[in-house]
Amino acid sequence: MIRSLRWRGAAFTVPFQLGFVFLYLLPIGYAVYQSLYRSQSSGLGLGGEAEEFAGLDNYQQGLTDTAFLGSVLRVALFACVQIPLMLLVSLALALLLDMLTSRAAGRFRIALLVPYMIPGVVAAIVWVNLYSPQVGPLTPLGKVFGFDWNFFASSMVWPSIGNLLTWHGVGYNMVIIYSALQGVPRELFEAARLDGASERRIALSIKIPYVRGALVLTGLLSIIQMLQIFNEPALFRNITPQTVSDSFTPIMIIYSQAFNAGNYHYAATLSVLLALILGVASFLFYRLTSKEAD
Known part of the structure; x- marks a missing residue:
């Protein structure tokens, strides 16, 4: 009887397992397979291209590709600033919501979640138009207060993208943190207040x-999202190609290799390398934060 119930329970996971296999495992396996080959012209270029086994040659090229490695470093430095800032804002909003009544917190929570409900491409288009000196209101507003800023300048591209990402993602992170706050026993707060603790001390x-x-x-x-950033810089490139190149982020290089250069094997190689970098970065972050928690 117990075994039968276990099998029935496991049957509910079949749709997820099938989706995981066909949408994740098989594409990853195919990308690894593609990364082991390369296209070679035959017959002085008149006979078309033939695939030949390349082994780890593509990986060697990827690990010495200065454009790819530079884009990874560029995004990693951006993430070191953007992620703590966004999490700090999300934490502050969650703490403020936790101090409100349930009805008031529900209203503000929905309002803060609205930007996250907007598709990322649509949100990027909205902010690109807001940043535009021709049609956007931010440039004229800045001149009123004496600021002559250009959101598409090389020194402002990353802050502009960071502001967009924070506006779009802070609500989602806030909800996760706020949900965790709801699990804190309320009697702990009452005991702390009786001991004379301030709200600031209770929060800390x-x-x-x-x-x-x-x-x-x-x-x-956030780490996974940052290293895969594509929509925002791609739209910025349409406005300011001299500032945002096609090798601005790792995903932009992979896209360019696959769809502009037609080098699908090398694009698959860079995708696998990026996945490995994401895995290592996530593992190190988890280990470091787990040690701090201990």
Whole structure:
């Protein structure tokens, strides 16, 4: 009887397992397979191209590709600033919501989630138009207060993209942290207040340590998102190609190799390398944060 119930319970996971196999495992396996080959012209270029086994040659090329490695470093440095800033804003909003009544918190929570409900491409288009000196209101508004800023300048591209990502993703991270805050026993707050603790001390000593797991989760998700950033810089490239090149981020290089250069094997190689970098970065982040939690 127990075995039968276990099999019935496992049957509910079949749709997920099938989706995981066909949408994740098989594409990953095919990318690894493609990365081991390369296209070779035959017959002085008149006989078309033939695939030949390349072994690890593509990986050697990828690991010495200065454009790819530079894009990874560029995005990694951006992530070191963007992720802590976004998580700090999300944490602050979650703490403020936790101080409100349930009805008021529900209203503000929905309002803060609205930007996340907007598709990423649509959100990027909206902000590109807001940044535009021709049609956007931000440039004229800045001149009123004496600021002559150009959101598409080389020194402002990353802050502009960072502001867009924060606006779009802060609500999602806030909800995860706020949900963790709801699990904190309320009697701890009452006991702390009876001992004379201020709201600031309660937040620092009780609430923030309690949501460490949620912060680790949102940090991992943010790392994965940052290294795969594509929509925002791609749209910025349409406005300012002299500032945002086609090798600005790793995904932009992979896209260019696959769809512009037609080098699908090398694009698959870079995709596998990026996946490995993401895995290593996520593992190191988790290990470091777990040690801090211990």
